[in-house]
Amino acid sequence: MPTWFTQMRARPVAATLLFVGMGFSTAAPAEDLLEVYQISLDNDATYQAAKFQYSASTEAMPQARAGLLPDVAFSAEHIQTHQDIVSSDNIYYANADARFPTDDLTLSLTQPLFRYDAWIGYKQSKVAVAQAKTQLSVALQQLIVDVADSYFAVLAAQDQLEYARVEKTAVEKQLEFAKGRTRTGLARVTDLYDAQARFSASESREIKAENALDDAYQALRVHTKQYITDLSPVQDQMPLTTPDPAEPEQWIKAALEENLTLLEKQQSLELATQEVKRQKAGHMPTLDFLASRNRRDTEGSLLGGGSDVQTTDFLLRFKLPIYEGGSVNSKTRQAANEREQSREEMEAARREVVRATRAAYLGVLSGIKNVQALKQAIIAQEKTIEVKTAGLRAGMNTMLEVLDAQRDLYFARTDFSKARYDYLLSTLRLKQSTGSLSVADLEEINRLMK
DSSP, X not given: OOHHHHTOOOEESSSOEEOOOOSOOOSSOOBOXXXXXXXXHHHOHHHHHHHHHHHHHTTHHHHHHHTTSOEEEEEEEEEEEEEEEOOOSOGGGSSEEEEEEXXXXXXXXXXXXXXXXXXXXXXXXXXXXXXXXHHHHHHHXXXXXXXXXHHHHHHHHHHHHHHHHHHHHHHHHHHHHHHHHHHXXXXXXXXXXXXXXXXXXXXXXXXHHHHHHHHHHHHHHHHHSSOOOOBOOBOSEEOOEEOSXXXXXXXXXXXXXXOHHHHHHHHHHHHHHHHHHHHHGGGSOEEEEEEEEEEEEEOOOTTSOOEEEEEEEEEEEEEOOOXXXXXXXXXXXXXXXXXXXXXXXXXXXXXXXXXXXXXXXXXXXXXXXXXXXXXXXXXXHHHHHHHHHHHHHHTSSOXXXXXXHHHHXXXXXXXXXXXXXXXXXXXXXXXXXXXXXXHHHHXXXXXXXX
């Protein structure tokens, strides 16, 4: 990784902001982000499958190396022979019958001396193991992002439910106020209808928020295998930091050099290129050395005697393929097409990395602006409600205007909550795009927990 990138530090974009309190407080200690990640590390089925896949892939190297090493075999045969001369021109053995056993023992050794396809296969196995390691790293980084995403989704759903209940309570008060004014003739009946309609809408939002929270719990359980409903919220004060370096091109450059998904595609291309060479090796000669020692013990024969014979053979076997039905050429063409497929997939991955890195970078910047803007929007909307509520009592504002202001405050709070979590996720995705995402990044965010 370039030196400038390894020395990147986040710098404050502005003074620390004071946020609206979010989440639920409980007496029992809640699980924080790092604790949930540690639980997921042992229980997430997708990541566990990736670990087994890696372990299985590491066996490619010893299997490929076996094609270069000696093959030693021992065989034993016991033969029971029954010979009966039916007819013979030899007058001495015109009629004969013999029964005897034979034991045949053979120890053989085959050592490949030149097998180009096996050598290419061994080189491929090294790349395959490296690729498996990369894939495991990709899975680990994805687990970090997925756990954080699910964790923040729960917090956002909790916030949304809390805001929905706050809005419902506020609208209910306005409804009671409208009922009282209608009974005394101080308000129009349309105010009562407006308040009743908004109360029903707030009830609907509360139900949707409850269902969304339940689904968020279920989504988190996919990673943890257990229900975790008590999570540490993000603290009220949270610094917002811009990416360092500040130029997106530098992040893109780092991503093109270190992005793990792109590295995995490059390794796939290398494997495909080696496969073309391996298939072409089907035209090349092979040379093997063979040695065998055989002992054949026969306890009888038609001639009336047995034998015990030991034989030792040494052999150099040279084979030059001339024509194999066109299969070598066909497999070579197939491998060449698959190589080009891998090349195009790598190019597609490269373009996606550029897009995703730029999007993550801009996501951090826009996240900062959204959080700052929505915080101001909440403050302004709260003041608007105060003014319009007072105006309603003074007859200067309508009930509908007050209800609209309360609804707008609910949406502003909901958007503000989501913007905070989106900002944190964008910082993780930016690190992921450059291949530098690690548990240390989770620990940094975890320090923001209450």
